[in-house]
Amino acid sequence: MAYLDNTVEYGFGQLGSAYLRDADTDFTPPSGLVVVAITVIETCEFNELVADTNGYTAADGSEGVAYFGTETQVGMNGTNADPVNALDDFPTGVTIYGRWTKVDIDQGKVILYFGR
Numbered sequence: 001m002a003y004l005d006n007t008v009e010y011g012f013g014q015l016g017s018a019y020l021r022d023a024d025t026d027f028t029p030p031s032g033l034v035v036v037a038i039t040v041i042e043t044c045e046f047n048e049l050v051a052d053t054n055g056y057t058a059a060d061g062s063e064g065v066a067y068f069g070t071e072t073q074v075g076m077n078g079t080n081a082d083p084v085n086a087l088d089d090f091p092t093g094v095t096i097y098g099r100w101t102k103v104d105i106d107q108g109k110v111i112l113y114f115g116r
Contacts, residue, residue: 015116021109028102029114035100036115040090044108046070049084052099067098 015033024047029035034052051069070084086106090096103112 015114017114018112019109020103020105020112022105022107024104024106026102026104027112029112033114033116035098035103035112037095037097037113038100038103039095039111039113040092040108041111042109043092044090044110045086045088045106046084046090046104047086047106048102048104049100050102052101067100069098069100 016030018027018029020027021042026048047070049069050071051067068081068084070086072083090108099115103110
């Protein structure tokens with residue numbers, strides 16, 4: 001009998017999606033899920049892109065953000081990683097991957113994909 005491991009599917013957006021356009025709205029994914037990918041449909045800027053910090057601990061024991069976002073970056077991202085700011089444009093057609101608990105776009109259109 002074959003075993004189906006849904007870990008890959010759950011990590012790549014098979015749990016739903018949302019569409020945001022030109023809105024100053026704080027989007028929060030459904031309970032128990034995070035945004036795992038963002039595809040830019042029309043050039044966008046992020047007001048907030050809050051990385052998931054749940055359960056991420058660096059080798060030195062420090063906790064922090066393991067994915068880029070608008071918050072101050074920490075050593076888990078390597079040295080000298082910059083946060084995204086509202087003036088950074090993400091062009092049409094780009095898909096970014098990570099784990100985010102909150103997304104707020106200033107302008108543009110995006111599709112958000114959910115995972116666990």
